[in-house]
Amino acid sequence: MKNFPKIKEINITPIAIVDPPLLNAAGLHAPYALRIIVELITDDNITGISEIPGTTDIEIALHECKNLIIGQDPFQTNKISDILIAHFGIDKMAERGLFPWDSRKLVHIFSAIEVACLDIVGKVINKPVVDLLGGKRRESVPFAAYLFYKYEGAGGKLAFETDPNAVGWAAARQKSALNPAEIVAQAQAMCKEFGFKSIKLKGGVFEPRQEVDAIFALREAFGENVPLRIDPNALWTVETSIKYGLEMEGIIEYLEDPCRGQDNMAAVRKALKTPLATNMCTTSFEDIPRSIQVGSEDIILSDHHFWGGLRASMTLTGVCQTFGRHLSMHSNSHLGISLAAMVHLGAAIPNFHYALDTHYPWQSDEVIKQGRFKFEDGAVAVPEGPGLGVELDKNALAKLHQNYLDCGITKRDDLIEIRKVIPDWEFKQTRW
Incomplete structure (x- = not known):
């Protein structure tokens, strides 16, 4: 043997x-x-x-x-x-x-x-790896443009400096984006570079009126055939979520974590026709029974880093199918190894309805021999070769x-950074 x-x-x-x-x-x-x-x-x-x-x-x-x-x-x-x-x-x-x-x-x-x-x-x-998850259901996996309000700069030692010779997405990646017009410009540059067919805005930064106006500006710029979504990261009240959720009905494909907690999400879900998505109120198998009981979301945004791996994420797809949920994916600042794992998982999951999130366009470093992944029409082909298909x-x-x-950072702490710009800024669980 x-x-x-x-x-x-x-x-x-x-x-x-x-x-x-x-x-x-x-x-x-x-x-x-x-x-x-x-x-x-x-x-x-x-x-x-x-x-x-x-x-x-x-x-x-x-x-x-x-x-x-x-x-x-x-x-x-x-x-x-x-x-x-x-x-x-x-x-x-x-x-x-x-x-x-x-x-x-x-x-x-x-x-x-x-x-x-x-x-x-x-x-x-x-x-x-996709074959270890049951095999490919698709040859490539679509991703969404992930827009952020941002200050000027590209990160690293040049965090608040720009390269005057940069063009295209490289230039847009360094520019500030603090109002609807600048968000539209960011989206146009990112979609032109990567071919994304749907767009997500990271909200929870400014008062809701400004962020909702940005969604309407994106709709005007991109038309009805580009799905839009917004993520206030649970900072809105139930009342605010319903008010602006109703305003955006027919404009967004889903509203992600507008408010905090399963009960609050369920109240918003009952008031809206727009589907709700989450990676904050239902984040573990322990959360699922209560989620189903109260009806807190329509879409679970999985993340194999947070759900305990790729096979656990495949188990989650079965749970979602059983209880009438859809599954898509959350993202964080990542390189090609994580992206490869996401693509293998994305190629295996059933009932694929929503393009996955990715921060990858915002990153410029890479740690795999193949170099940075290429996006074709907003999608990434399943890597060829055994295993993940990438090498260190x-x-x-x-x-x-x-x-x-050299950087001295030991954990993520966004409060430290924002206070360098706004000294009295405080995190609030619910802001509007």
């Missing part, structure tokens, strides 16, 4: 990637976003890779995993999951936090280990790790 590979080594490398000064409900993006690159190496020298959001706490926890995971069979992800749960316990819903991003620990750790294991398995059997660029990894060492 064939001896299957065992994990002999785990490399954990925190990196910092250039991130522009994008505004959101929690404040302002720092000049660098943190990611962690995980490499699992087997005793026959097959390497599996993954990428997750980075914090010092998650990095420390991943190092704790070494003694737990070394010697395990990467095919046995159920056993690996049981080992990790026995050591770390299970994340509590409250640990997600109030911010737009997810602060839980175990889901990040398991997604990092699982994706790297699936990359190994794919390489061993010479199959792409060790030189790029070293450079981005040095960025991490």
